[in-house]
Amino acid sequence: MLGGVLSAEHARWTSGERERAYRKEGKEGAEADQSPAEPKTADERSRACVSPLSIFTAAESSVRQRETCPKMMLKLVHFLGVLVCGSQAALQVSISLNKVELSVGESKFFICTAIGEPVRLEWYNPQGERIVPSKRMALHTESSRSRLIIYNAIIEDAGIYRCQATDGSGHTEEASVVLEIYQRLTFQDVESPQEFRYGETAEVVCDVISSPVPVVVWYYQDKEITEEHHSKFQVLANNNLQIHQVTKADEGVYRCEASVEARGEIDFVDIAVVVNVPPVLSVSQQSFNATADYQESVTFTCITSGSPDPVVTWHRKGQQLEPSEQYIFNRLEGGRSMLTIRNIRQGDGGTYSCKASNKAGSQEGELFLKVFVQPHITLLKNVTAVEGSAAMISCVAEGEPLPDISWRRAKDGQPFVDGDKSQDGRFEVRGRHGKSVLTISGVRLTDLGRFDCEALSRIGGHQKSMFLDIEYIPKFLTNHTIYYSWEGNPVNISCDVMSNPPATMLWRRERFTISAEGTANTRVHSTEGKSVLEVTPMSDRDFGRYNCTARNNIGVRYQEFILAQADVPSNPYSVRLSAVSQRLATVTFMKPDSHGGVPISYYLVQYKEVGSQDWRDVKSHSVQTTVVLTGLEPNTTYEVRVAAVNGKGQGEFSHTETFQTLPIREPSPPAVHGQRGMGKAYRLGLVKQDDGGMPIVEYIVKYKTDKEEQWMTKLVPGVNDFAMLQPLQWNTRYEVEITARNVKGLSEPTFYQFFMPQKPDITAESLFSGLGLGAVVGLGLGALLLLLVLVDVSCFFLRHCGLLMCITRTLCSKKTATSGKGKEIEExxxxxxxxxxxxxxxxxxxxxxxxxxxxxxxxxxxxxxxxxxx
Incomplete structure (x- = not known):
């Protein structure tokens, strides 16, 4: 790889460059031809073995310096010799940066690179301590490369940081970087506004930091504060601004400007200065008088000043008063604060304070309210006494002057005054200095109730009431102790008790207590003052005596109840028939002597025709002893008998009575009453009487004037209850003869007379006055409807629209269907x-x-x- 690099570098040279390099460096090339001395020791050989990276760097430098070709070739030969001299590679360490400036709070990272075969890369801080990862310092290491990250730098992080590489033989190499940290201009928690008390020496705080130390200048009203303002302003050593005897005139915005000349850095902050003036308080009137319980009001006034505007609070007995229905607070212009006390009472008297407060301080002023008090009862409690014991009732009252106290019993108005004693000696009153005691000896239940205590003085009076409660042993409220039932029929035995305090109640049967859950055939239902034992007798053993026990903390009482077997009622007697007609008969009778222990539910009346075996039943309404038989046949003989029915069953029938209905005959004359109708009409009311056993077919009404001989006849169906006679003559008396007819014949006539008045004047006023409200409204609606119809017809003919047009179109659309139906009829x-x-x-x-x-x-x-x- 290295050879390839060198070859590439070598290829860059041109032949001309090589010639010029040879001519220029001829002498140096001759010196380079001399072979170096052979290292004699191992250390010398080690030192003689130059790092390949150094040789490569030298080669690059030679190229850049345009060394001559012969010299370069000599160095390459020397490099190859070094490679041959030993197989070990020397370490070399470098850091990406040599010197760094960093401001406080910034972050930075550095990369350390090692060439060779390092087995460990470590960083050391300026104190020489090995750096381990933390929240502000992070390390990322990968074989021959390590990155150190510093977050949010602080002043203490400044110094020399070293990166050390160690190979397998323990040999180490290192590189370093210098980190310089400076503090930028920073204003630390400078508050605005800053408030000061009037007249004090104010210190406006401007806490600014930087490195190096900044130069601070203050400005006020766009002018720099200099030494010539020393009598009022002074810049302190900590860069704060001191204001001597600060006043309201010193309020405003001050500028604190800081600069660092070395970096050309400058910054400022504006600070508002507020001067607070302590409150000043004055009271125009300090003493007030009022009378309690006369709905009087008093207003206190305080005048305050200060900056900021003082907050005024009102206090009484160390407690701040809050707005309520009694205390009303108002604040007016000019610093006037008012407290209005409404509906003054006795306890409202005393000292009140007005307190004005702001940031600069507070001041108080006192006011006094004297309350004249009418009599007032302060102590009167309800009293509970045990029947037969003594009760003492105390009443305490106050007022100015001290009132006199008297008593009155509410239920009868009986008065009791100091020193009095009742005729029976049970009531006595003793009192002094606003306290009165009413003593009742041998308390009775009749003493239960309200007592009034009244306190009187020349200013007024006060009355208050208490309740005397009396506790007593349970008392049973009923003497109904015998109950009747029969096997399988449940019965409720009620035990009603009056007691105070409420009593607990339980049931016993032959010395055994019946639990609240009951037994197989008993249940207990209890409420306050009442306990019901539900018993369902299953055999003779369930009949007998039951005991109800009532107990409270005053005492205990017992009441015994008897559950007896019930029987059916005895037979009614004195059966009588009355008001017998063709279709009806009224049966009356006397109640039986015995109801069998169970109340009678109803009476059963049976009747039949003589010779028939089929009895027909009629039940009485509840326990009434009168029953009306209907639907009877005329001129027929009937038998009737009566029996009483209770929960146990039906009793024996009474003696059978016989009666015969009346035969069919003509109806009785009808009853008539008259009422004038509308206009020339008269309404006759017909009240049907006895119809003779057959329905009335019709009424024959004959009428004529008292001056005529010929009768006019009107037939009215029998189902009608009136007959309308019209038209009649005005100012005329009429005679009427009414006869009722059934299939048997005619009744006797009923005669009736009435008078038609004079013809009334027909005027608009009389016309409408004769009409009721409904008729007038109906006429109005009819007129409105007629108007709407006329408008609709006009729209139909003139505009071809309206309701009539819609109906016409609908009918025309159905013409085909209608024609079809007509055709069916024709067919x-x-x-x-x-x-x-x-x-x-x-x-x-x-x-x-x-x-x-x-x-x-x-x-x-x-x-x-x-x-x-x-």
Whole structure:
């Protein structure tokens, strides 16, 4: 490889260059022809064996220096001799850079290259310590090449770094690089703005670093601060600017400029200087008076100044006051701060402070509020006493002047004052210095309730209430202790208790406690003050005595219940028939003497025709002892009997009674009431009476004027409940005769008279006054609808648009389909209509109830009965 390089270099020379080199270097070539002395020792031979790289470098240098060809050939021969003299290769180390300048914070890398056969490449820092990889220094080594990386350089990293190569025999070679590190101009955490207190000596901080040390110059209002400003400004040794007795006039922007002449580096920072003036506070009025509980308000005022504007806070008893419904804060121009205390109360009296604060300091001012207090009850608590014991109720009140205290029982208004004692000696009052004690001896349940304490003085009064609670042993609320049931029928045994505090309740059966979960045939359902034992008797052993125990911390009580076997009721008696007609009869009876222990559910009334075996049943409504029988046949004899039914079952029937319905006859005269109709009409209301056992077919209404002899007749169907008589004459009295008719005949007539008034004046006002609101609205809507129809018709003929035009077009589009249907009729296809048949009296009862009307193409009509129901 080396030979190839040398051959290439040799080929570059031209023959002319070689001739000139020979002529110029002839003498040197002759000297070079002399053979060197043979090394005698091993060390000499080692020193005589020159590195191939050195020879190659020399060869390159010779080429560049245009050595003569003979001299170059001699050196090549010498190089080959060195190669022959020994097989070992000498180490040579080089670093990519010799000297480097680096600023603080920058990063750099260096490459170390070794020629030969190194087995180890190592770097050493300026302190001579071998470098190992770290966060700021990294090493990357590959056989004969190693790279050292320095991250974020610092001043301490400056110095000489060495790269050392070691071969297999332990021989070492090294190279070095000089690293110089300098600090750029850097302003360290310079704050802006910088604030100072008025009148103090201010030091404006400008911390700047560099290497070498920078020159710092200060500027204010675009002018350099020099020695002539020494009385006010002074640049300190640490480059900070000192301002003597700083004032508001010294506020502004100061420039700190730093430079390094050696590098021509310059930089600056602007710093705002703020001068804070301590607050000054004054109070125009220091003392205020108010009366508590009269919704009065007081306003305190503080006047403050300072820079920055002071923050004003209000304090009381060491605590800062916060805005609320009672405390209202306001701040006006001119530094006026106000605190308004609303709805002043007794506890609002005392000293208040106004505190003005800013960055330069704080100042306080005090104000005093004196509160005149009306009587106020401060202590009155609810009291709990045990029935039969004594209760003491205390009431404490304050005020200026000290109030007098009295008591009143709320439920009856009974007063109790100091020194009094009730007639029964159980209530007594003792009090002094704003405190009163009401003592109740032998507390009873009737004492339970509210008591009022009232404190009075010449300023006013105050009343407060308390509640006297009484604890007592459980008391059972019901004497219902016997319950009835039967096997398989569940029954609820209820144990109701009143107690204070609430009692715990449990059930016992023959000295055994029934658990809350119950047993196979018992369950317990409990709520406060009530426990229900659900028992489902399965045998005779489940009937008997059950015990309910109620217990609280005052005492314990017991109540015994009996579960007895129930029976069916006994029979009702005194069965009577009343209001018997052709179709109806009313049955009345007396309740049975015994309900069997279970409440009666209803009564069963049975009736049948004499001689028949089929009884028909009618149930009473709930437990009413009156039952109406309907649907009876006229002139028929019936038998009736009554039995009571309870949960256990049906009891025995009563004695059988016999009655006969009335035969069919003419109806009773109808009842009539009248009401004037609209205009010349009169409305007769018809109230049906006894129809005689058959439906009323019609009412025959005859009427005439009192001056005429001839009657006019009007027939009204029996299903109607009124008859309208019209037209009638104005200012005329009429006589009316009404008769009801059934299939049996006519009733006796009912006579009625009425008077038609004079003809009213027809005016616009009277016309509309006779109409109701609905009629007026209807007329208005009708007029509006008519107007819309006229507009639509006009649009149809003039504009060919509108609703009528849309309908016309739709009908025309269906003309083909309509023509097809007409053709079917012409061809003889029939159309059928079904109409109901009616009797002469108007009832739809004839069968078949419809007929078919068949329309043929020749317009002839044929009818036939509908036999679909035959």
């Amino acid at each position: 003889g296809k029939a159309a059928y209509l079904k109409l109901p048949l009616k009797e002469e009296n108007g009832k739809e009862s004839l069968k078949p109830d419809t007929i078919e009307i068949k329309v043929h193409s020749d317009n002839s009509i044929h009818t036939k009965p509908d036999d679909s129901k035959a």
